Amino acid sequence: MTTLESRPNTALLVVDVQKGVVAQAYERDVVVANIGALVEKARAEGVPVVWVQHSDEHLVRGGDEWRITPELRPGDAEPLVEKNYGDSFEDTTLETVLSGLGVGRLIVVGAETDACVRSTLHGALVRGYDATLVSDAHTTNDQTEWGAPPPDQVIAHTNLYWTYQTAPGRTAGTVETKNVDFRVTS
Incomplete structure (x- = not known):
């Protein structure tokens, strides 16, 4: 039910699954494997996969830690959007990329949850x-050193509140990897 006109398509948006971001991440291998399975499913179904890659003073563009984790390989024709802010849309080409693909629905995966x-x-x-x-x-x-809850609680809380997120004319929610359906439903 996107509010974007003439945007009937779905895309898988892979956010910041970079070596330096996920190296010590909670349940890293399981999450990366789930993302890999979704990337393969999207490709098999002809669904666009759009990659997002963050850079800042800790993730220097072009450096080893900045690279996408080696288990995942963006396809040559798959868009890669570089960003410098948390929101992948902020001061990036993401909106232009998605508009060009006719995308109004995003399936989001990646790091960091919070x-x-x-x-x-x-x-x-x-x-x-x-x-x-x-x-x-x-x-x-794990950001508990700075007062955050443990990673499993951060993830659980994000899943909880996004399950019930609403906005006029748009849908939100959560789904497990095994239940992802890239077909648009109304």
Whole structure:
């Protein structure tokens, strides 16, 4: 039910699954494997896969830690959007890429749950996209040293509140990897 006109397509949006982001992430291998399975499913079904890659003072563009984790390989024809802010739409080409693909519905996976994934979900919803979070295909690092809850609680809380997120004319929600359906439903 996206509010974006003439945008009937769905895309898998892979946010910041970079070596330096997920190296120590909670349940890293399971999450990366789930993302890999979704990438393969999307490709098999002809669904666009759009990759997002963050850079900042800790993730230097072109450096080893900046690269997509080696288990996942963006296809040559798959768009890669570089960003410098949490919201993947902020000051990037993401909107142009999605518009060109006719995308109004996003299936979101990646890292980090409590930063770029949340920011991107909210950014998508306020821009008129339907935004579904894959509940077992996003992760974060342990930030308890700075007062955050443990990673499993951060992930559980994000899944809980995104399940019930609403906005006029748009849909949100969560789904497990095994239940992802890339077909648009109304």
